[in-house]
């Protein structure tokens with residue numbers, strides 16, 4: 205997403221007590237950064253303008269959240285949305301981080317005990333030679349499995365049918381249990397998922413939200429990943445989708 209430069213973004217973030225510019229410094233120590241370290245810890249990848257995390261954090265004060273995006277300007281907007289949502293109350297259960305998700309293993313460790321990951325409307329990367337950049341590609345799922353708790357879940361939403369179909373395969377190949385799948389979230393009766401900015405935009409265009417919950421059973425996932433890595437020794441995991449030409 206292209207954005208206009210925001211000269212106010214960096215100064216506002218620099219002054220924000222819950223903004224973490226170098227998340228790798230807290231690897232393995234995330235819980236201690238929150239006023240309630242015993243609370244469940246959830247992670248949002250590619251949080252954008254933070255509309256989702258703002259609503260979630262206000263509605264669930266008993267849960268701690270880390271929201272990540274590669275763009276500081278997005279995080280600055282997220283900070284403003286959080287401030288508005290908390291209406292003057294201190295934001296104690298959220299950390300905003302500048303993070304390239306491909307490098308997430310440098311910032312989160314198993315001892316951080318992440319029990320849920322949200323991936324909302326990530327870039328679909330439609331060209332085959334870009335598939336490995338998808339946030340749901342096995343290359344990424346393997347990294348999340350490095351820190352996701354046993355029984356932990358990934359909640360994934362997208363407008364993109366091809367990304368969704370491929371992601372169902374990606375999650376299955378990494379051994380996840382598909383605990384919930386719908387191709388039309390808003391007519392599915394599932395009410396626990398709050399809308400994001402992109403979700404509202406696509407819904408207005410008449411595009412259905414595809415949604416899944418993938419559950420991690422560590423032993424099953426470990427075995428599946430071992431097989432996957434054996435078959436794809438150079439992590440050329442994009443080859444795993446049958447019938448696609450990955451030579452382009």
Ligand SMILES: C[S@@+](CC[C@H](N)C(=O)[O-])C[C@H]1O[C@@H](n2cnc3c(N)ncnc32)[C@H](O)[C@@H]1O
Pocket residue numbers: 205249250251252253272273274275278303304305306324325326327400401402403
């Ligand atoms: C299409 S927007 C979706 C924003 C929000 N989740 C929503 O549903 O409205 C994707 C967001 O992911 C971020 N992003 C894309 N690739 C990323 C990466 N590799 N690492 C971190 N953030 C990324 C972008 O900066 C952008 O804010």
